Amino acid sequence: MKLIEGPQGPRVIVDGRETILLCSNDYLGLANDPCVKAAAVEAIKKYGFGSGASRLVSGNMEPHEALEEKIKNFKGTEAALVFNSGYHANLGCISALAGRSTEVFSDRLNHASIVDACILSRAAIKRYPNRNMDFLESLLKKSKAKSKLIVTDGVFSMDGSIAPLDDMACLLDKYGAMLFLDDAHATGVLGKGGKGTLEHFGIVHPSIIQMGTLGKAIGAFGAFVASSKELIDLLVSKARPFVYTTALPPSVCAAASKAIDIIGQNPDLIELLRDNTRYFKNGLAGQGLNTLGSATHIIPIVTGDAKKTMEMSATLLEKGVFIQGIRPPTVPENTSRLRVSITAVHSKEDLDSAIFAIKETVGEN
Numbered sequence: 455m456k457l458i459e460g461p462q463g464p465r466v467i468v469d470g471r472e473t474i475l476l477c478s479n480d481y482l483g484l485a486n487d488p489c490v491k492a493a494a495v496e497a498i499k500k501y502g503f504g505s506g507a508s509r510l511v512s513g514n515m516e517p518h519e520a521l522e523e524k525i526k527n528f529k530g531t532e533a534a535l536v537f538n539s540g541y542h543a544n545l546g547c548i549s550a551l552a553g554r555s556t557e558v559f560s561d562r563l564n565h566a567s568i569v570d571a572c573i574l575s576r577a578a579i580k581r582y583p584n585r586n587m588d589f590l591e592s593l594l595k596k597s598k599a600k601s602k603l604i605v606t607d608g609v610f611s612m613d614g615s616i617a618p619l620d621d622m623a624c625l626l627d628k629y630g631a632m633l634f635l636d637d638a639h640a641t642g643v644l645g646k647g648g649k650g651t652l653e654h655f656g657i658v659h660p661s662i663i664q665m666g667t668l669g670k671a672i673g674a675f676g677a678f679v680a681s682s683k684e685l686i687d688l689l690v691s692k693a694r695p696f697v698y699t700t701a702l703p704p705s706v707c708a709a710a711s712k713a714i715d716i717i718g719q720n721p722d723l724i725e726l727l728r729d730n731t732r733y734f735k736n737g738l739a740g741q742g743l744n745t746l747g748s749a750t751h752i753i754p755i756v757t758g759d760a761k762k763t764m765e766m767s768a769t770l771l772e773k774g775v776f777i778q779g780i781r782p783p784t785v786p787e788n789t790s791r792l793r794v795s796i797t798a799v800h801s802k803e804d805l806d807s808a809i810f811a812i813k814e815t816v817g818e819n
């Protein structure tokens with residue numbers, strides 16, 4: 455693990471040296487935003503630090519419910535429930551929705567927390583090749599299960615591709631399936647208002663349950679599920695990673711609420727992220743690099759061999775650019791990669807320096 459001194463930002467101190475940070479999920483630069491920090495400090499003054507208990511005992515404090523109200527309005531759903539992390543939310547929601555009589559249809563490139571959640575649910579798991587809707591439909595057609603649940607990332611965390619939700623939504627009514635959408639990397643990023651993958655496609659559908667994280671573009675920590683009130687009520691009593699854990703510190707909720715306000719009031723932030731993403735991709739174009747046709751701010755540079763990838767990551771760091779190498783089991787064998795994530799707060803000079811270093815380092819190998 456690399457040690458970061460000081461706060462997250464477009465440039466960070468790693469091992470005593472200033473470097474351009476291109477592997478953080480703080481996509482909008484809100485983790486160190488002065489208003490977000492002030493909201494956390496104010497909440498600490500008013501509510502103290504710890505929450506003292508789980509939500510169902512005595513840890514349910516005003517900032518928790520205020521954040522849920524904010525998320526519900528942001529997402530345009532009937533209700534929302536905050537979880538302690540995306541990992542908790544996936545485990546809790548998927549295992550509450552699916553049981554022994556359920557078939558879960560899961561994209562092969564779904565996040566590890568979804569994989570673990572499916573196992574924990576004890577449902578039968580059917581995996582389909584990444585974003586392959588024909589294959590998914592063939593599985594749904596064959597299924598005799600009483601209850602069917604499709605699970606997908608909205609933006610695939612290691613590829614930067616977007617799940618084809620427009621096609622997937624057509625399968626829901628046809629096969630009587632529900633959809634659990636993990637919008638960890640789309641929340642605050644995709645769609646005009648940063649509301650996620652459904653906004654990106656213009657989809658409104660009652661059988662879609664949305665999960666999002668608060669630790670990535672929202673710049674805080676934690677996660678949420680946004681859906682019908684009926685489902686949220688069920689999760690409150692049935693999602694074990696919600697029931698049996700101490701509630702988030704109230705200051706974390708206050709910071710997340712402030713960040714959601716900032717996103718709502720500053721649509722230019724999302725535009726800046728898109729502009730920086732375009733700029734970076736144009737800068738790398740024509741180099742013969744395999745970026746898997748990334749459609750978002752997450753840009754993999756596939757380098758193949760795991761050892762070589764980690765060496766390139768180290769060389770880049772020596773040149774003042776921090777891009778973490780990602781290798782199996784996080785990604786399939788022989789697809790190790792440098793996973794670049796662009797943020798709204800990188801300057802064009804930062805991006806130019808990174809593009810130069812990448813061309814030199816990956817080009818040499």
Ligand SMILES: Cc1ncc(COP(=O)(O)O)c(C=O)c1O
Binds near residue numbers: 544567607669
């Ligand atoms: C797609 C996806 N889902 C869930 C998670 C887990 O979220 P958290 O970091 O809040 O536990 C992550 C990343 O961490 C992710 O990339």
